[in-house]
Amino acid sequence: MRTKTQRAYKRLLHEYSLGFGLRTPYQILVDAEFCKEAAKQKLDINVEFEKTFQDPTRHFITECSIQELRRQSQGSFEAQQMAKQFERRRCPHTHAPIAGAECISQVVGPSNEYNYIVASQDDTLREKLRAISGIPMVYVKAHMVVMEQMSTATKKFLEKKEAEKKGLSTKEKYQVDKMLHQDYVPKKKRKIKGPNPLSVKKKKKIAPPPPKKKNQLSDGAIEKKRKRPVENQEESQKKEESEKTENIPNPNENGEQKKKRRRRKKTKHDKEDANET
Numbered sequence: 001m002r003t004k005t006q007r008a009y010k011r012l013l014h015e016y017s018l019g020f021g022l023r024t025p026y027q028i029l030v031d032a033e034f035c036k037e038a039a040k041q042k043l044d045i046n047v048e049f050e051k052t053f054q055d056p057t058r059h060f061i062t063e064c065s066i067q068e069l070r071r072q073s074q075g076s077f078e079a080q081q082m083a084k085q086f087e088r089r090r091c092p093h094t095h096a097p098i099a100g101a102e103c104i105s106q107v108v109g110p111s112n113e114y115n116y117i118v119a120s121q122d123d124t125l126r127e128k129l130r131a132i133s134g135i136p137m138v139y140v141k142a143h144m145v146v147m148e149q150m151s152t153a154t155k156k157f158l159e160k161k162e163a164e165k166k167g168l169s170t171k172e173k174y175q176v177d178k179m180l181h182q183d184y185v186p187k188k189k190r191k192i193k194g195p196n197p198l199s200v201k202k203k204k205k206i207a208p209p210p211p212k213k214k215n216q217l218s219d220g221a222i223e224k225k226r227k228r229p230v231e232n233q234e235e236s237q238k239k240e241e242s243e244k245t246e247n248i249p250n251p252n253e254n255g256e257q258k259k260k261r262r263r264r265k266k267t268k269h270d271k272e273d274a275n276e277t
């Protein structure tokens, strides 16, 4: 089977899953004629189903189809062996079997409630089932299991559903989807908190205050030069006077005091010399 064909089948199954809730493992309902044709073409049916569906599958056959195979002697041994691999799908005709095609039609029902995929070689049955929307169908052709295109009824159903959804409110859409698929979970709308940050004008940055000038007060006024307090003036005058009198030799000073005074005088002179140079 070509990759392109497999991709197309995958897409088709995806549409069935969206529109009708078809889920894996896909449930394939096989009829007697399909078994006969597959046996005739010596197909490994599990391998072929895997190629066609590319996902896990379960295979079913009804009691009536098994009875049909038993009744036909010609070329049905291999088909019977194949049918034995499949799970039995109970039908209400155990005690009075009916034709396989009719049985399948009844098991599928008017709405394909159990999401069966029908594998049938019976053209009449397939034609009949095309009228019911949402039934994927496969048959054996050229050593492969091929899938039918979506039927007109199925396409119309999906288009109608889409149109209805477009005209409905979110709540109504949710309810429709809930009815169609029990496991539908709608996407939650994100609640917007506060204004859009992109639409809000940016706050202007507050410029740092200019550096203060010397003597400038916080209110802009320039501080007046403070006058020295009166006490300090007096003190400085006293200091000056003491400096003047300091170097005047005291007639009462002893030898030690004399030395001290001279040392002070000398250092003072040295400092003055250093400042001059």
Ligand SMILES: [Zn+2]
Binding pocket: 062, 063, 064, 065, 091, 092, 093, 094, 097, 098, 103, 104
């Ligand atoms: Zn039956």
